[in-house]
Amino acid sequence: MYAILDIETTGGKFNEEGITEIAIYKFDGHTVVDQFISLVNPEREIQPFVVNLTGINSNMLRTAPKFYEVAKRIVEITEDCIIVAHNSEFDYRILRTEFSRLGFEFERKTLCTVELSKQLMPEQDSYSLGKLTRALGIPVSDRHRASGDALATVKLFKILLAKDLDKQIIQDAVKAEPKYKLSSNHKHIIDDLPSITGVYYLHDSYGKIIFIGKSKNIKNRVNQHFTSTTPKSKKMQSQIAAVTHEATGSELVALLKESAEIKRNKPSFNRSMRRNLFTHALYSFMDENGYINLKVDAADGRKKAITTFSNYQSGKQFLLNVIDKFNLCPKLVGLDTTKKACYKYAVKECEGACFQEEPSADYNGRVQNIIINNSFDQQDFILIDKGRSLDEHSVLLIENGVFQGLGYFNLNYQITNKKVLESIITPMDHTRDTLHIIQSYLRKNKHIKRMELTL
Template identity: 70%
Template structure:
């Protein structure tokens, strides 16, 4: 749990500043579950430059509560939370100073989004909150007011969690939370999980990830783990201390993140070296008569496939439908072995490429249309899919036929600049598995939105 906050102060000498406004959003890693926003009477003068910057003046604070009147609420909302702020060293120091004046020792773990941003989003021109969120396409309102800046920090932190591919933030949070150090009952873990699409992470008591999976219903899938009777399920049941998750909205994003993170994290209860998730592929070659032939064969890493399949039957089903859709020859598509004409020619459904009646140029044009549609080789495009919320979409970026990574953007902010798009993208590895996942998904969901760059 995180307490994401922003504080406005009077300015002045070091450790003599007073709080004029505070906003705290309690964030569980997915949504805000509690909030506290208040002006505060600092009982001291506000520096003129601060008044100009924030718009907060002494008249506004005359009837505001003093810090001791809001201190209890601040303690309550931040208990068992990690303090998160943009330049956390400043905000945390101010809070400790104010509590120190009351004779109370205020201690919390803290995370700084400036430091996290420099690590996870390198190369930005500025890491000031206003300039950084604008460059990332994060909408911000009421700049230099506690609530507006804290809300922007929540959105920034959500992006940083997505970009933290090593899961350092989540693992540290699990390790730091004393409640999660106890061995919870499985039913208590399941009760806190949502029935949404995403990737889930099963942790042991040390916070280490011992299993990663994806599901369109996380609650249901974890319940299956906890009620399973096979050897792996029993090992997971014995070792589990907590379950965290990352909502994706999109099944495609979940599949890509699961594949990437299993390979990177190598959890002990996932297969250490996960085998390739496809066995067969579609290849093409030109015969002695200059016709492009198609063939479903076992996947060969030395050859470049047009697209890949989980098994031979899936490939055969695909090529059967393609023959009908593109009016192709059964013989040249590898479905009908014969030295003469194919069956479809006999029933007038083939134009005769099998017996060289149709010119190679016209036949090959249709084959190339099939290849182009089902392969993203050398293409620059963005696949747009569901986001984690109603007002959000996911974006999967492909450049020159190479999968670059994925990210999320708010519908209120138009992404019309490739540099802005790249700044929100979390880089991910391009490999044969990711290509298979993307191509298979686009075949299954033909209405998925694809933008060509």
């Protein structure tokens, strides 16, 4: 649990500042579950430059509560939470100073979104809250007021959680949570999980991730882990202390994050998924008569594949589909080995490419169409799918045929070119597995929107 906050102060000498406004949003990693926003009477003068910056003046604060009147609420809302702030060193110091004046020791773990942004988004030109929110398309209202800045920090922190493929933030949070203890009764864990699409993480009592999975219904899938009686499941059940999750909205995003994060984190119970996800691939070659042939064969990293398949049967079904859709010859895709004309020719569903009756240029044009539609070679485009909420979409960036990464954007924020995309995209490795996941998903799901990129 996190307490994401922002504080406005009077300004002045170091450790002599007073709080004029405070906003705290209690955030469970997905949604805000509680909040506290209040002006505070600092019982001291406000520096003129601060008045100009925030618009908060002494007249506004005359009837505001003094710090000791809100201190109890601050303690309650931040209890068992990690404090998150943009430049947390400043906000945490101010809070500790105010509590110290009351004779109270205030101690919390902290996270700084400035430092996290530098680690996870090293390409940014500036790490000020204003410039970061503009670059990432985060809408901000009431800039330089505690509530507006704290809410912007919530949205920034949500992006940082998604960009943290090593999952260090959530592992540290689980380790710090006092409520997580090993228990034979996992019902309380299941009750807290949502029935949504996303990636889930099983943690041991030290916070370490021991298993990563994806599902269109996280609650049901995790419940299956807890009720399974296989030796592997029983061993895993004995080690699980907590389950965290990340909503993705899109099943394609969940598949990509699951694959990438398993390879980065190497959870002990995910050994089987560290291997390649496919065994067969589609290749093309020109025969002696000038016709482009297609063939599904065992995957070979030395040869350039058009697309890949989980097994031979999937590849064969793909060929059967394109034979019907593009009027191809079964002999020229390796599914008819007879020496005579193919079985499609007799029913006039093949134009005779199998014995050079159809011009090769006509036939090859249809085959090239298949190759282009199923290969990303040297293409620049984005794929747009569901987001985590109604006002959001997920986006995947393919540049020069290479998968660059994924991210989310608000529907009110227009994606127009590569430069804008680079700010919201979480960079991910382009591997044969990621390419397989994307191409395989697109073959089965036609609702994904594809848009060509502009410079």
